[in-house]
Structure formats: C-alpha cells, structure tokens
Amino acid sequence: MYNDILLDFGLNTADYSISSFGSGLINHTLKVSGRGEDFILQQVNTDIFKSPGDIADNIVSIQQYLKQIAPDYLFVSPLLANNGTTLVKSSNGEVYRLFPFVKNSHTVDFVNDEKQAYEAAQQFGRFTRLLKDFDIASLKYPLSDFHNLNLRWNQFITACKNAEKSRFDTAFAEIKQVHEHQDILKTYNQLIEHNEIPLRVIHHDTKISNVLFDDQQNGLCVIDLDTVMPGYYLSDVGDMMRTYLSPANEEETDLDKICIRENIFVAIHNGYLSEMGDALTQAERRHFTFSGQMMIYMQAIRFLTDYFNNDVYYGSRYTGHNLMRAKNQLKLLSEYKKTVAGIKL
Template sequence: MRFCVACHCQQIALLLRIRCYHQYPIDPSHLIEVEFNRICGDRGTAGKRQQQNTEPEGDRKDPQTRTNSIVQHRLIVLQALGSNRHHRLSVTLPLCTAAVSFACTKPQIRTAHRTGPRPKPRFRRETRHSVTLDTAPDIVIAHWAEPADWSQQRIGTGLINDTFLLSGPGDGKLVLQRLHTIFAPEVNEDIDAVTRHLAAHGMVTPRLVLTRDGATSIIHENRTWRVLSFVPGYSIDFVDSPARARAAGALVGRFHAVLDGFDYEYRSIRPGVHDTPLHLQNLAAALMEKHDHRLFDATAPLAEDLLRQAELLRDLSDLPERHSHGDLKISNLIFDSSGEAVCLIDLDTLTRMRWPLEMGDALRSWCNPGREDRRPGKLDLDLLTAALEGYAGTTPGLLKREETGALTDGLIQICLELACRFAADALNENYFGWDPTRYPGRGEHNLARAGAMSDLLRDVRQQEAGIRRLTLSLAG
C-alpha cells in the first residue's frame, strides 16, 4: 500500500490535539499545514513540485519518497512519545509541546490559536564544549610541580575527561585530569569527602593532591584541572572471564557497603543523570531536526525502535536512593597483577542513585563480552552470575528485596537510555568522544555504539526470565 502523506499529517494533528490541547491549544488544520510545510521546506509539497515540473528530471524521479520517509519518521516519534505509558514518565506533554513549538517557528506559517503564553521546550542538549588534548600545558602542571621534572603521557579510554599520567623524580607518579564542563569544581569536594571515608575504612582509593597553594583544583581557560594520587594497576575495556566479573562485583559490593549510612550531602549535583525521559526527548529532537544528516537514514529506524521500546519501561521512582559511583563501566575499575579489583576511579559521578540503575549500568558493561561498539551486543549469563555472586559475598543484608527484584528493569532502562544517547549523538555529533583510527567520523562511531547497545537491550529482553531468577537469588 502506498504511504499517504496527507493521512499521516492528519494523524499527527489528531495525536497532538489529544495529547497537548489543554496545555497548548491548537487548531489541527494549522498543524497539518505547519508539519507538512516544515517537512517539505520552501519548495512546497512534493505534489506541487510534480505539477509545476520545475525541478530537474533527476530530482523528480521519486519526489514523494523522501517526504514520505521524513513524515513517517516524525509520526512514529510522536506516536511513541505520546503514549499513555510515557505520560507516567513525565515525557508526553513536554515532548509534544516542544515538537509543536519547533514546528511553529517557520515565518510563512500562521501560528496556531492558543490561550496564554507559549510554553518553552524543555530540551537540554548534551554537548561537549572542547576538543581533546594530546598534552597538558606546563602552566597547569606548575601549580603542583616543576614541569621540567615531570614527563606526561595521555592515558585512559574515557569519553569525557582528559587524563594524563605524570612521571617524576623517584618513580613518582600522579594523575592529572582536565574535567569536562559538565562537572562543576565542587565535584572535588565530593571526591575528597568520599575518598577520606573510604580510606578510613581500609579501602584503596585515589586521593586528591592539593596544589602548592593548598587548593583541590585550579581553573585554566575556563576548565577545571586537578591531580590525583596514582594507584598501581591496570584497567580493561571488557570483561574476559567469570573470575574477573566476580572480582568486579566484590569490589563494588565493598564500596556500597562502606558508604551505606555515610552521612553526606553531595555539593555537585548533575541534572539529568539517568533522566531517561530527557534522553528520549533529545533523541526525538535529533530526529526532527537532523533529517538532512548523512546518517539519518541509518539512524532513524534504530531510533524509532528505541522510542517504541520505551513504552515498556518500569517506573523505579519508589525505590530508595543510595550512595553510588554513578558510572561503573569496567574501565573505571583498577585491577592488580593477580586479577583482583583494587579500587574504583573516575569519581566525578558520585551521587545518590537507585540501586537497580547503578548496578544495571555496571552489568551492561561487565556482562557484554565484546567492545561497546562491536555488534552484536550480547549479555553473557555466566559473567552475570559471577558478578552477582561476587557482589552478594560482600553485601550481606544490605539490599531490600524490592531493589534486587528491580535489577533487571534497571538493566533494561540503562541499555535503552544509553542506546538513545548514542543514537542522538550519531546525528548531533557534539558529545561523546570517538576513535578516528577506526571510524571516519564521530557520528559513525556513535551509530556503531547505538547499534551494539540496542542489540544488548534486545538480548536482555530475550533472556529476561533467566536474568530475573538470577537477580532474585541475590536476595537470598
């Protein structure tokens, strides 16, 4: 059956009238005109182009196809984000309102009838405001030591901060970091408080090294820099054995157990952490605005599938928040020569979080035996079992049964959320780091990540019953 643009525009208008009328009253006839003209641009509709016969023959071979594709993509986005189940996640009205507000900005279109002021879109883009550094400036190093006495080497595979290993007199080693702009300088107060508590309870942890003036960090060219003590060992990018997963689980369990009951309020609060509705909004906005992007046709079907799957997410808001690391991917754990996990690094994400999301983020990294960008992403049940056994062995009596029972839901939500973030940045190309030796552009690398994470999400859903049995056994 041929796809009908007019019918789908009517569905868009009906959907938006149903979902948004009480906040942003709109005449559906104007929505049809707005959406259709916004898609087709100043050249008018595909039908008018055919009648006027003003474009070159090569451009008129299939003038309806591109327009149909874009309308269909947007319809799917709006339908997925306008479901009743999404309203529970507080995403429906802001998304639809933002979609309408964006659509009504074309000057040649009469704005929709409304009463009261127009609500503002609630989109908050994830952006990376700087380029990656290959070397740290001497003027920065001088706040801690004489630059001439220390050599530096860029280390780590993190996607956010820039990290350098400083080597100096007497085999001394320090870790110098330039923080991403999403982290306020106050994050160092949190790191100092938490690491003091961990060290007091016998845990190995990196500690902040004060500047010559006694400060925890400095500001250079509007960026925060700090130095941490060096913890010997190595990090990995994927888990290679059940023994490794068990060691990782045991370390994180000790971390959670030591911080349980720690009386501290975090100074640095990052808005939007695991705010899944917000990441769905950002993905929807990218689909609406980036239809001319070189990767749109490859990204849109994947993104639409993710938006549909979001309807099945469970609401975890009734669970308690606990002290959390906030980013337990396997590369944020340091291992020693015997294979034991000795400490957690990259502590900028310290916060209070619901346990299923904290551990869901860990397990999506630990239990996928391949690279984050290698397809197909899969969940290895042997690695999952070992990780949970290691964790349970160091956290007796720590968790409530409803928390462990929701671990599978947290894992699903994390996989979906991260896939949405990668898919959005495949089109926006302004946040996650990328490997220019393996991909032609940031978008291509993020599209590979989105595909692998979507595969992992699908595999988790297929094994959901078995995963739930394993996670419930954690509660005893």
C-alpha cells in the same frame, strides 16, 4: 607546557617525565614519573563538568567520612596543591589535579573472565555499601539528571520531531524498536515516582577501567569519582551489564558479534551482592535484572537522539556513526532480554 602546573603541586618538572596514560575519553590523563615516584596528572574536562569544584567538594566529604568508618579502605583522592585545594588552574583556564599512583596496580579495558567481573562488581558494591549511612543530602550533582531515563525519553521525542527527514527515514526501524521497548520506561517511572527504590551514593560510571586491580587480578578499589552523586543502584549495576556482558563493545558494527555471556552476568550478580546483598531492599532485589534493560535502553536512546541532533554530543567519526551505535545497543538489549530471562540465580 605543564611546568607551572607541576610546580603548583610542588614538583620540579626537570626531575619528572610525562607520558599519556589510560583510555578515558572525557578527562585528559597523564602519568608523571621521576625521583622514584609516580603520579597521575589529570585535566578536568570543563565542557562536561561545568563546576569542577563540586566534584572536589564531594570527594573531600566522602574521603573524610570513609576515614572515620573504614580507615583501611583504599580511597584514591587528589593531592593538595600549594594553594591548599586539589584544583589548579592554568594560565589559559584549564583545570588540573594530581593523584598518587597506586603501586602494583593496574586497570583493564575489557572484561576477559568471570573473576574480573566478580571483583569489579564487588568493588562497586563495597563502595556504595560503605556509604549507605552517608548524608546523601550533602552531596552535589556534577551532572544533573545524568541517568534520568524519563528525561532522555523526552529528549528523544523532541529530537524525532526536529530531525532532518533523511535522518528520520534512515532510522525509522530503530525508532520503531525504541517504542516497542517502552515497557522499560514505564517500569522505571513507576519505581521512581512511587519511591520504590531509595537514593544512594552511586558511582554512575562502572566500566571495568574504573577499577584498580593487583597483580593477582584482585580488585583494590574504584577510581574516577567525578560522577559520584545521589542516584539509584540501577545505574551502577545496569552500566556493568551494559559494558561487561558482550564480547563486542558499543563501537562494534558487526551486530552478529553481540551476545550475552551468561557466566559474566552471574559473576556481576554474585560480586555485587557479596557486598550489597543485605543492604538492598526487596524492590531493589526484584529489579536487579531490570537494571541492565534500563541502562542499555537509555544508551540506545541517547545515541539515536544524538544522531537526530546531528551528532553534537558524542560526535561522529563516519556517516551514521551514532545510528550504528544505537543499532548496536538495541541488538544488545534484545539479546539481554532474551538471554537473561532464562538465567536462574
């Protein structure tokens, strides 16, 4: 089924084997191997990314800029197809792109130790630092209002009003918790409405699997640039806090397993500031810890909103799945607030 797609990229399918690759949930990713070389073939999820051309334009702009100011930086960008662009459309309308496979590199799905957390945070910090003077106005928004906490709050309030009574009643305790943490929304709105922190070029999806490592567990670069767009550093730092700190992920149903690994928090802080320390404003430094609160809180709200909306966005593998995800994130938020407050940096 991929014959025509690979031919559009100049590859004869008779010479290559294709296998599933990675753990990404949004785009469908495959590894193409043969003739002593490897590639990554990816189908763009156009249900999520309505304008894949915007992503392609952003990547090209950033690639050209980095070639000028940091030519040695490893930037993994899509390859050109026969049509002169990086995107190829199949006969049934699916959109594909092809990446070079970086030899002697690998990804990880879970933060096992401080070194991984430090290296990942350093790579995301380096990416934003290198682009600190980039013309941010030239970037497009593949996902508008992606990390807009105020918007997510308003969607939550609307979903509460429209929820089935049975779902509303079942989640009453979680609704109460969301309101109890409303100080986070207040702080966020103050920062944004008063322009206390600047817009930057932000990755927006800083899970550990979006970093390439070498065999010595040194970070090489960041990958999966679909969500790169103007944003606030809170998003990148906060998403690392949300996804790195607990040994249990957002799918864990045993809430007693959710806790904060203080050493990982310190590693994220030190890794990110090793690159962005001189670039951050005083307001950004003051709200470094707050970034974790914001992103965990927002994800809890989004899961609960989807539960009230009958699981139309994240889907549900069992009854009450998104409610359990919200419980998970609210427990993480409580542990984060309690634990991080006592960490001296």
